[in-house]
Each structure stands twice: as structure tokens, then as C-alpha cells.
Amino acid sequence: MRLLVTGGAGFIGANFVHHTVEHHPDYDVVVVDAFTYAGHRSSLAPVADRITVVEGDICDEAAMDEVMAGCDVVVHFAAESHVDRSIDDPGPFLRTNIMGTETLLRLARKHNVGRFHHISTDEVFGALPLDGGRFDEETPYSPRSPYAASKAASDHLVRAYGETYGLPFSITNCSNNYGPYHLPEKAIPLFVTNALDGRTLPLYGDGRSVRDYLFVTDHCRAIDLVVHSGKEGSTYCVGGGAERDGVQLAETILEVLGIPRDRIEFVADRPGHDRRYSIDATRIGEDLGWAPSVSFEEGIAATIAWYQAHEDWWRPIKDQTGIITWDQK
Numbered sequence: 001m002r003l004l005v006t007g008g009a010g011f012i013g014a015n016f017v018h019h020t021v022e023h024h025p026d027y028d029v030v031v032v033d034a035f036t037y038a039g040h041r042s043s044l045a046p047v048a049d050r051i052t053v054v055e056g057d058i059c060d061e062a063a064m065d066e067v068m069a070g071c072d073v074v075v076h077f078a079a080e081s082h083v084d085r086s087i088d089d090p091g092p093f094l095r096t097n098i099m100g101t102e103t104l105l106r107l108a109r110k111h112n113v114g115r116f117h118h119i120s121t122d123e124v125f126g127a128l129p130l131d132g133g134r135f136d137e138e139t140p141y142s143p144r145s146p147y148a149a150s151k152a153a154s155d156h157l158v159r160a161y162g163e164t165y166g167l168p169f170s171i172t173n174c175s176n177n178y179g180p181y182h183l184p185e186k187a188i189p190l191f192v193t194n195a196l197d198g199r200t201l202p203l204y205g206d207g208r209s210v211r212d213y214l215f216v217t218d219h220c221r222a223i224d225l226v227v228h229s230g231k232e233g234s235t236y237c238v239g240g241g242a243e244r245d246g247v248q249l250a251e252t253i254l255e256v257l258g259i260p261r262d263r264i265e266f267v268a269d270r271p272g273h274d275r276r277y278s279i280d281a282t283r284i285g286e287d288l289g290w291a292p293s294v295s296f297e298e299g300i301a302a303t304i305a306w307y308q309a310h311e312d313w314w315r316p317i318k319d320q321t322g323i324i325t326w327d328q329k
């Protein structure tokens with residue numbers, strides 16, 4: 001089995017590569033990544049001698065043609081993923097998330113790839129009110145940011161390649177992941193690293209927007225199951241079943257670290273900020289027996305412990321990237 005992981009040097013991709021090397025030691029794992037500001041070789045260092053890493057842009061058809069030859073399965077993570085960056089400049093999101101995905105689909109068809117698995121997001125469904133509702137596989141698409149719109153377009157292209165050309169595909173739409181190797185521009189690692197540095201934890205608006213938190217290793221297990229046992233042409237929603245608002249999130253992190261609550265700082269809200277996301281993960285539970293195994297409390301404690309033990313990973317990234325903004329996703 002030769003498995004191509006696009007965006008494997010990013011947060012979820014790297015965790016998925018670690019998972020695959022551990023659980024499928026006989027697989028030939030190839031990572032392709034453009035190493036944008038979000039991709040880091042250090043995230044793959046513990047498994048570097050077990051995988052092949054190719055530096056390349058998924059929009060580069062000639063380079064991807066070479067990379068995809070001989071691959072049985074593609075697991076596609078590569079994307080521009082930061083909502084605030086998409087609000088500042090949508091261009092790179094349209095290029096990578098839409099055109100890059102289409103390039104990969106065309107080549108997957110050419111090389112008779114056995115399964116193209118596309119990683120997507122719950123943000124394609126839009127926003128929910130605070131007082132109810134959940135997204136599932138039948139929820140109509142209603143993206144509200146350039147990032148979400150570009151991911152929605154990529155989902156449509158994957159399904160179109162399945163319908164039109166018979167490309168064997170699957171899609172997962174997941175909620176907010178957190179865990180090791182998460183870039184400190186996203187809320188949880190930003191809060192943890194700021195707290196460790198004695199800085200404030202910035203919360204958008206009233207801090208009451210709700211996200212459904214999923215520990216990244218649970219997500220990797222779900223992807224593994226769908227790739228190996230999920231029905232061809234199917235979509236699965238994957239959620240952590242752990243809804244928390246920003247204030248609860250910040251308070252939990254401060255409490256674990258024994259830091260007073262007055263470190264929370266309220267900052268101007270993001271334009272068009274989605275109020276709430278929540279996933280109904282019934283289908284993947286019933287079809288594949290998946291359920292999250294890590295509670296929010298366990299996951300947050302494990303994440304904080306990981307950041308405390310891996311300053312060598314996050315400090316240079318935080319310094320180099322010069323985090324100017326942060327993302328609740």
C-alpha cells in the first residue's frame with residue numbers, strides 16, 4: 001500500500017502520518033507539502049526515517065504527476081486553513097483549496113488511484129444559533145467566509161469527479177481539532193503558549209461563540225476507518241461532542257495551569273464570525289463504530305502537557321511566524 005498524504009507537514013496531516021506509521025507499519029507513506037508558513041519538518045521529525053517527504057505545491061501539475069504515480073490511496077489535507085487570513089486575502093485560498101484540489105483529482109483519475117479521501121470542515125455548513133441544531137451529512141452548504149467557501153468548492157469538485165468520472169472518493173467534514181503540533185496561531189495553542197509566557201489570552205467579541213472540539217488523534221482514527229472501511233462515494237461528519245465557548249475554553253486552560261482568570265482579554269470580533277458549530281456524528285458511529293475516545297478534559301490536559309514538554313517545537317515557529325492574528329477554528 002502506497003499512501004500519499006498531502007499537507008502532511010501541517011497540524012492534522014502530521015498527526016495522521018504519525019498515526020499511520022504506528023498502525024500500518026508496512027505502508028509506504030509519502031508526504032507532499034509546499035512547506036508554507038503552516039508546514040514544518042519538525043512535526044514529522046519523530047517518523048522521518050519511516051516516510052518519504054517531497055516538497056511540492058499541489059497546484060504544480062507536473063510535480064504532482066510524478067508524486068502520484070504508483071499511489072494506491074490519497075489522503076488530502078493540504079489547504080490554506082486560517083479563516084482570518086482568508087478574510088485578509090482570499091487569493092491563496094482559492095488557488096490551493098480549489099485549483100490545487102482539482103489538480104490532484106485530475107491526476108488521481110489519470111493514475112487510477114483506488115481511493116481519494118478529502119479532508120473537509122464543518123464550516124462549509126455555515127453557522128448555527130447558540131440555542132440548538134447540529135450539522136450532519138444532509139445539511140445544505142452555506143459557507144460564510146472565503147476559507148469556508150473555498151473548502152465547499154473543493155468538496156463539490158471531489159463529488160463531481162466521483163459522479164462524472166467514477167473516481168472512488170470519500171469525504172470527512174470535521175469540527176475543530178486540537179492537540180500536539182497545532183500551529184500557535186489557532187486558539188488553543190495560542191492560549192496555551194501565551195499562558196505559559198505570562199501573556200493574555202485574547203477572546204473575540206463576547207467570547208461566547210461555540211465550537212465542537214475534537215482531539216486530533218480521534219480524528220486520525222476516524223480518517224483511518226473511513227479510508228479503509230467507509231463506503232465509496234460517502235461523506236461522514238466527525239465531531240468531538242464537546243461544545244465549549246471561548247470563555248470556557250480559556251478558563252479551562254488557565255485552571256489547568258493554575259493561572260488567574262484575569263488573563264482573559266476581550267478583543268474586537270472577527271467580521272462575519274460564525275456563532276456556533278456542532279456536529280452530529282451518528283452516521284460514522286453507526287456505519288463504522290467510531291466514537292471519540294478522548295474527553296475534552298483529558299484532551300486539554302494532554303495538549304497542555306505536550307506544549308509544556310515541546311517548547312523546542314513551538315517556540316521557533318511562534319517567533320518566526322510572528323503570529324499577528326489568531327483563529328478560533
Ligand SMILES: NC(=O)c1ccc[n+]([C@@H]2O[C@H](COP(=O)([O-])OP(=O)(O)OC[C@H]3O[C@@H](n4cnc5c(N)ncnc54)[C@H](O)[C@@H]3O)[C@@H](O)[C@H]2O)c1
Nearest residue numbers: 007009010011012034035036038039057058078079121177
Ligand atoms: N484544524 C482544524 O480544526 C480543521 C477542522 C476541519 C477541517 N480542517 C481541514 O483539515 C486540513 C488540515 O488542516 P490543518 O489544521 O492541519 O492545516 P494546517 O494549516 O496546519 O496545514 C496545512 C498544510 O498544507 C500545506 N500546504 C498549504 N498549501 C499547500 C500547497 N499549495 N501545496 C502543498 N501543500 C500545501 C502547508 O504547508 C501545511 O503543511 C485542511 O484541509 C483543513 O481545511 C481542519
